[in-house]
Amino acid sequence: MASDTLSANIVRVLVTEAVRRGLDASDLRRRFAIPDEALSDVDARASAELLVRLWTELPRLLDDDDLGLHLGEVTAGTSPPFAARLYESCATVGDGLDLLTSFHRVVNDVHRTEFVRGPEVASIRVQSKGTALLAPRHATEFVFAWMLLTTRRTTGVDLIPRRVRFEHGRPKDTREHARIFACPVEFDADCAEFQVASSVLALKQKTADPALAEILTSHARTLAARLPRRESFTARVKGVLVPLLARGATIEAAARSLRLSERTVQRYLQQDGTSFAEVLDEVRRAHAEAALRDTREPIATIAHALGFSDQSAFHKAFARWTAMTPGAFRRGAGAR
Numbered sequence: 162m163a164s165d166t167l168s169a170n171i172v173r174v175l176v177t178e179a180v181r182r183g184l185d186a187s188d189l190r191r192r193f194a195i196p197d198e199a200l201s202d203v204d205a206r207a208s209a210e211l212l213v214r215l216w217t218e219l220p221r222l223l224d225d226d227d228l229g230l231h232l233g234e235v236t237a238g239t240s241p242p243f244a245a246r247l248y249e250s251c252a253t254v255g256d257g258l259d260l261l262t263s264f265h266r267v268v269n270d271v272h273r274t275e276f277v278r279g280p281e282v283a284s285i286r287v288q289s290k291g292t293a294l295l296a297p298r299h300a301t302e303f304v305f306a307w308m309l310l311t312t313r314r315t316t317g318v319d320l321i322p323r324r325v326r327f328e329h330g331r332p333k334d335t336r337e338h339a340r341i342f343a344c345p346v347e348f349d350a351d352c353a354e355f356q357v358a359s360s361v362l363a364l365k366q367k368t369a370d371p372a373l374a375e376i377l378t379s380h381a382r383t384l385a386a387r388l389p390r391r392e393s394f395t396a397r398v399k400g401v402l403v404p405l406l407a408r409g410a411t412i413e414a415a416a417r418s419l420r421l422s423e424r425t426v427q428r429y430l431q432q433d434g435t436s437f438a439e440v441l442d443e444v445r446r447a448h449a450e451a452a453l454r455d456t457r458e459p460i461a462t463i464a465h466a467l468g469f470s471d472q473s474a475f476h477k478a479f480a481r482w483t484a485m486t487p488g489a490f491r492r493g494a495g496a497r
Contacts (some may be wrong), residue, residue, distance in 0.1 A: 162315055165294065166269045167212055169198070171206035175215050176200065178232055182223050195220075203242055204384060209271050209294055216297035227337040229299030231385045233306025234341070237314060244268045245307075247381060250374035255362030258285065260374075264381040266388055272296060273394075275432065284356040288425055290328050298329040298369055299351045301457045306341050308355060315366040322357050326350035351422050394429040395440055402444045406468045410444070412437045449475070453491040460487050 174196060180186050189195065192213055198205040211461040220228040236245070244261060251257035258276050258423045262285070265274035271294055285308070289296035305325055313320050322344045331348040332338075338346045401418040402410045415437070430436055445467050452463045464475030479487045 165209040166206035167209065167213075167271060168243065168268045169200075169207040170203065170244075171212065172199045172207045174236055175219060177239065178235060179219055179223060184222060189192055202297075203237045213294070213297055220299055222356070226332065226334065227302070229302030230306045230337050230341055232299075233303045233308075234310055237307050237310035242266075243377070243381075243384075245311060246373070247377045249311065249366060249368040250370045250377060251366060252369045253362065253366060254312055254316065255283075257366065258283075258362070260378065260381075261494045266391075267381055267384045270388055270391075273429065275428065278362065279359060281359055282356050283359045283362055284354050288351075288421070289352040289353070290351065290421075295381070296328065296353065298332075301327055301329070305353070305355045309342065310374070312361075312364075314363045314475075314486065315368045317367060318364055320357065320361060320364075322355060323354040324354070326352070326354040326356075328353050329379070340484070352425065393433055395433045395435055398426065398430065398440050399444050402441060403448070406448065407466050408447065408468070410441055410468050442478075445478065449479060449482075449487070450490065453487055462485070479491075 176186065176189055176195065179189055181185065190200075193211060195211065196205075199207050199211075216229070220226055225231060235278060242293075244267075247264070248257040251260055255278075259305050261268075262274050262276040272287050272289045275288075277284050277286060287296065287301065287304075302475075307334060309320065309322060312318075322342055324345050324347065325342050326347040328350055335346065397419065398415055401415050403495060405411075405414050405418070408414075412423050413424060415425045419426065421429075427437060430440065449467055451459055452466070453460075456463075458466075461472045462477070464472045467475065469475040479485070479490070483490060485493075
């Protein structure tokens with residue numbers, strides 16, 4: 162978590178709102194150790210720890226148990242940079258969501274964001290359960306409220322979502338959720354999700370500006386290029402599969418090791434253009450070839466270590482991978 166960052170623009174939004182409500186800016190900077198660049202540089206990054214503290218402590222300091230929702234209302238009318246400008250400069254809602262999710266790391270380099278287009282329902286999903294950092298309640302509520310109210314403003318349509326889901330537990334009072342979203346709201350969900358009818362994606366935005374969209378997209382690429390490289394989800398799955406091979410490398414076991422649901426594992430692998438079966442095949446093949454090439458372990462022992470039910474099943478899989486038998490591969494490789 163120490164190296165995880167988000168756009169510092171949200172720090173500016175939070176501090177600005179807190180000052181508007183009567184808190185002292187200098188006191189806030191000292192209390193939360195807010196660096197100068199977080200408030201002066203629009204391209205600055207802020208640590209995840211700082212954002213968690215702000216989202217956790219400000220609702221209490223401001224005596225507002227619905228701070229995220231209320232801040233979403235405020236910012237939806239003022240278009241804070243950078244994500245808002247990027248979104249509303251696009252021709253349609255679908256184009257804007259495509260662009261936001263393509264560059265989600267520029268805004269949030271902590272949690273994975275997914276844009277799913279279905280025949281009837283489209284959704285934005287954010288998964289933080291099972292990761293190193295559970296998204297604060299008010300942060301997620303802010304994003305979804307901002308998304309809905311901004312889209313109402315940019316399209317002129319009184320949009321009502323199909324459903325909104327949150328990972329956090331149900332607050333004591335949900336009247337503000339009902340007022341803002343006006344749709345079924347679910348808590349304690351496996352992921353945060355904002356669902357709309359797929360037809361919403363075609364809505365034209367009155368704020369569209371093709372020239373601005375081109376400039377902002379170019380800048381987003383520059384900002385994304387500055388971020389540290391992240392290990393792909395497929396690589397993470399491969400890493401947890403290795404110690405599981407001998408005792409059963411199932412998707413259930415992999416999901417437990419990753420502290421994610423099986424559905425989430427499948428979804429993230431699909432985003433990487435692969436599947437669990439394909440990843441397991443790749444791991445088994447790589448380890449089979451290495452064992453045959455670099456050791457003199459009996460083939461039956463290798464088959465067992467890779468989780469095959471018997472040597473025959475291993476032979477069939479190896480022939481499918483290489484068009485060779487394990488014995489022929491070993492002879493050709495010349496194991497040490």
